[in-house]
Amino acid sequence: MVLDWHSSLWLRLAGRFDKLPHALLLAGPQGVGKSRFARALAARLLCERPGPDGFACGQCAGCRWFQGGNHPDLRLLEPGGDEAAETADEAAEGAAAKKKSDQIVIEQVRGLEKFVNLGAHRHGYKVVLIRPAEAMNLAAANSLLKMLEEPASGVLFILISNNPMRLLPTIRSRCQVLSFAKPERAAAEQWLQAAGVARPGPLLARTGGVPLAAKAMAQQGLDDQWDAFLTDLAEAAATGSLAPAGRWEIRLKQDKGGAELDKATLVGWLQKWVYDLISIKLTGLARYHPEQAERLAPIAERASAANLVDCYNELLRVRAVARHPLNPRLFLEDLLARYLKGVAPGR
Numbered sequence: 167m168v169l170d171w172h173s174s175l176w177l178r179l180a181g182r183f184d185k186l187p188h189a190l191l192l193a194g195p196q197g198v199g200k201s202r203f204a205r206a207l208a209a210r211l212l213c214e215r216p217g218p219d220g221f222a223c224g225q226c227a228g229c230r231w232f233q234g235g236n237h238p239d240l241r242l243l244e245p246g247g248d249e250a251a252e253t254a255d256e257a258a259e260g261a262a263a264k265k266k267s268d269q270i271v272i273e274q275v276r277g278l279e280k281f282v283n284l285g286a287h288r289h290g291y292k293v294v295l296i297r298p299a300e301a302m303n304l305a306a307a308n309s310l311l312k313m314l315e316e317p318a319s320g321v322l323f324i325l326i327s328n329n330p331m332r333l334l335p336t337i338r339s340r341c342q343v344l345s346f347a348k349p350e351r352a353a354a355e356q357w358l359q360a361a362g363v364a365r366p367g368p369l370l371a372r373t374g375g376v377p378l379a380a381k382a383m384a385q386q387g388l389d390d391q392w393d394a395f396l397t398d399l400a401e402a403a404a405t406g407s408l409a410p411a412g413r414w415e416i417r418l419k420q421d422k423g424g425a426e427l428d429k430a431t432l433v434g435w436l437q438k439w440v441y442d443l444i445s446i447k448l449t450g451l452a453r454y455h456p457e458q459a460e461r462l463a464p465i466a467e468r469a470s471a472a473n474l475v476d477c478y479n480e481l482l483r484v485r486a487v488a489r490h491p492l493n494p495r496l497f498l499e500d501l502l503a504r505y506l507k508g509v510a511p512g513r
Contacts, residue, residue: 167221168206169199170357171349176203178344180220183211187342188317191299193330194346197376203346204295204324211291211322212237228288238287243274243296270296272305275313282318290320297326300333307334314340348375358384365389368457372438391417391427395435400461402502403509411498418494429497430488436505437481443509444474469509477508 168176179186190207192200206221209232213222222229231237245268278294286292296302302310311334314323325341327333348354351370354377358366361381369380369389383389394417398410417427439462442452446466452459466474484501 168203169349171353172199172203172346175344175346176206176220179207186211186322188321189314189323189325189341191325191327191330191333191338191341191343192346193327193343195348195374195376196328197373197379197382198346198348199378200326200328200346201297202378203344204297204326207324208232208240208293208295211293212239212288214288214290228290239290239292241278241281241292241294243270243278243294244298245270245301268301270302270306272303272309275302275306275309278313282313282321286320292321294321294323295326296323298329299325299327299337300329302333307337311336311340349377351375354380368455371456372454374454388427388431392435395432396439396455396458396461399436399439399505400465402506403465406506408499408502408506411495411502414498415494418498428489429492429494430485432498433481433485433488433501436501437478437485440474440478440481440505440508443469444471444478447471447474465509468511470511473508473510477504480504480508 192204194200209222209224209229210216210220212228212232213224214226214228215223217223222232224233228237232240282292282294296310310323314337323341325333325337330338330343349357354370354375355366357377358370358380363369363381363384365384366380369383370377372392373379373383383392395414398413401407402410414432418429418432438454442455442458442462443466446452446459446462447469448471452462455462481504484504488497
């Protein structure tokens with residue numbers, strides 16, 4: 167099923183499942199439900215007995231294959247897929263194991279050629295899901311473009327993109343675009359409450375109004391980690407101490423197995439905190455932490471706007487290297503030192 171705020175988009179397609187274009191581009195912010203919508207659409211097109219509500223039945227052979235992830239008429243392209251690992255270098259005897267690519271590479275797209283040119287196994291649609299589409303490198307994008315220029319009959323390409331402007335204009339022009347916006351705040355909070363999220367308002371604000379990200383954060387327990395992080399930031403601003411860096415290092419080590427809390431996440435949280443300090447300094451309003459206004463206000467009042475802006479710009483550069491194998495303690499102490507410089511009074 168699709169999310170409630172996507173019902174109108176679903177209805178736009180429901181009346182013409184047998185007359186869809188050869189390519190759809192699902193475009194919008196990350197975490198608003200584009201992948202869920204794409205999976206519901208793929209399931210419906212591969213279902214052999216769709217229900218009267220317009221969705222897949224969930225019971226037929228096609229649905230069971232889909233749910234098991236092995237439907238013969240479905241292909242998924244994403245960074246680090248199997249096809250990406252089957253390069254000549256890695257196949258060579260004695261080749262060292264490589265880190266999974268963060269790109270969709272040309273070998274993955276070329277691997278679709280036989281799939282799109284053969285008939286469907288179940289005499290219906292064949293579906294190709296590509297997510298995120300902007301992860302295609304230039305060679306892969308050009309290879310896909312050739313398929314879109316000469317579309318095979320009965321094949322639907324569904325491209326999912328968080329940043330469609332990073333796609334080739336020629337690819338965008340060959341897709342029908344479905345735009346996914348963030349839901350209204352009231353609808354998002356209601357959905358989070360129904361999902362069992364205890365504090366939907368603050369989590370929704372911290373994730374920029376993206377409900378699926380807020381739900382994931384609550385499920386992973388990262389909301390409590392974020393609260394502790396904010397307490398440490400307020401304490402550091404008051405005392406000028408680097409002691410919180412030691413606590414952050416312990417938390418990173420404790421979460422290493424789940425890999426949910428990492429250095430890049432902490433930098434992102436700090437960016438949002440500094441953004442709110444700047445916002446309160448200039449407008450009196452906090453975007454990401456409105457419930458923390460009493461903590462933010464005195465820090466913003468003491469700090470120089472120029473220092474805060476410099477700090478925010480530095481954090482942009484720090485985040486670009488946050489996933490590198492740097493010494494965690496030194497990285498975190500440096501991060502905290504930059505923050506303390508940013509909240510210092512005067513230039």
